[in-house]
Amino acid sequence: MSAAKQQMRILTPRQPVEIMVPFTKQRSSYITALFTFGIIFLFMLFQNAVIYTFLKTSVDSTRGGLCACDKCVTDLNDTDWFFMRFNPTVPFLLNRRNGVLRSDVYRWWTGLQTETNKVTYTDVVDTLFSVFPDEEHYSDAGPDRCRTCAVVGNSGNLLRSHYGPIIDLHDFVIRINKGPTEGYEKDVGSKTTHRILYPESAVDVDNSTHLVLLPFKIKDMRWLISAFTTKHITRTYIRVRPTVNANRDKVMIIHPEFIKYVYESWLQKHGRYPSTGFITLIFALHICDQVDVFGFGAKSDGNWHHYFDTSLTHFSRSSHGGDFENKTMNELLLLNKISIHKGW
Structure with missing residues (x-):
């Protein structure tokens, strides 16, 4: 081979x-x-x-998660926009057990307005809860509860709305600052379970209503104590009422950390601090299962004024980042987290 x-x-x-x-x-x-x-x-x-x-x-x-309402604030949906902002663990009402503030919260909160008198925050908190109830509130959430809440703003779009009976059907009716009911019952209702205010916007409330203090400064807390005891504080940056008629056993105080949370998580730091109305709305998301919003925004003619006076204003001309507040409310509406009733 x-x-x-x-x-x-x-x-x-x-x-x-x-x-x-x-x-x-x-x-x-x-x-x-x-x-x-x-x-x-x-x-x-x-x-x-x-x-x-x-x-x-x-x-x-x-x-409590899912509730017994047809729609619930805490229902999970197909977007993480809400849960990127909503923090179910943030303290929304102050008490002695959660009264110690983190250093970043204290710095931000006390920086909103400069105090002329040096006072110790912890001493003020101790005094607060020797005068007012030191309780945990709204820990009763659960799948069997359906708490409906009406957040009632002060917009002129409430006039001739005939929303009064609808508003009064809610379990909680939360009103803001000085918005009256007397003489406006047909449009704004007559029921009030909570009124959120601060010293400069204080009004008397009836014995069944929770006076909810929104403290933008330590002196607001001191004023609240004074209004129910010595009545000696008559001025903050303007003259204020030395006292108010209210049931001291129903007094509540919004937590300073909650104000900062609303500003950072919900407003993304737009403006200098959130408006009373917007804080009230987010507060309602935390204590209610279903939230209906009345009396926010302009009238149909584009004018902005209260239903109880005619002085014109505009939501974007302030320290509150009103444009972004409005945008955020519209997003909550699109996600079916709130219902907005515009009166027209």
């Missing part, structure tokens, strides 16, 4: 092996890539399931 034929017999059996080697490597790489993709996909599914479960458990355990 010639040398050439011997070489062919030696090489021929090896040719399939040489052809199969690159094919095997390619197939192995494909299987490895497919396996890796499968692992990543399963991990992403698991991660999303954990996040969803955490959010649902967080909401369920702290505020």
Whole structure:
């Protein structure tokens, strides 16, 4: 046999092996890539399931989660916009147990207005809860509860709205500052369960209404104590009422950390601090299962004024970042977290 034929017999059996080697490597790489993709996909599914479960458990355990209403503030939906902002663990009402402020909260809050008299915040809190109830409020949330709330602003769009009977049907009716009911019952209702105010906007409330202080400064807390005791504080940056008629057993104080939370989480630091109306709206999201909003925004002619006076104003011309507040309210409306009744 010639040398050439011997070489062919030696090489021929090896040719399939040489052809199969690159094919095997390619197939192995494909299987490895497919396996890796499968692992990543399963991990992403698991991660999303954990996040969803955490959010649902967080909401369920702290505020009761899903409620008995047709729609609930804390219902999970297909967007994380709400849960990126809504913090169910933030303290919304002050008491002695949550009264110690973090340093960042204290600096931001006391920076809103400079105090002329140096006072110790902790001493003021101790005095507050020797005069007013030191309680945990609204810890009764759960799947069997449906608490409906009407947040009633002071816009002129309430005039001739005939919303009064609808407003009064709500479990809680939360009014803001000086907005009166007498003489306006047909449009704004007559029921008030909570009135949120500060010293400069103080009014008398009846014995069944919660006076809810919105403290923008330490002196606001000192005024509240004075109004129910010595009545010696008659001025903040303007003259204020030395006293108010209210049931001291129903007094509540918005937590300073809650004000900062509304400013940072909901307003994304637009403006200098949130408006009373917007704070009230977010407060309602935390204590209510279903929120209906009345008396916010302009009249149909575009004018902005209170239903009880004719002085014109505009929501964007202030320290409150009103344009962004309005945008955020519209987003809550689109997500079905609130209903807005414009009166026209």
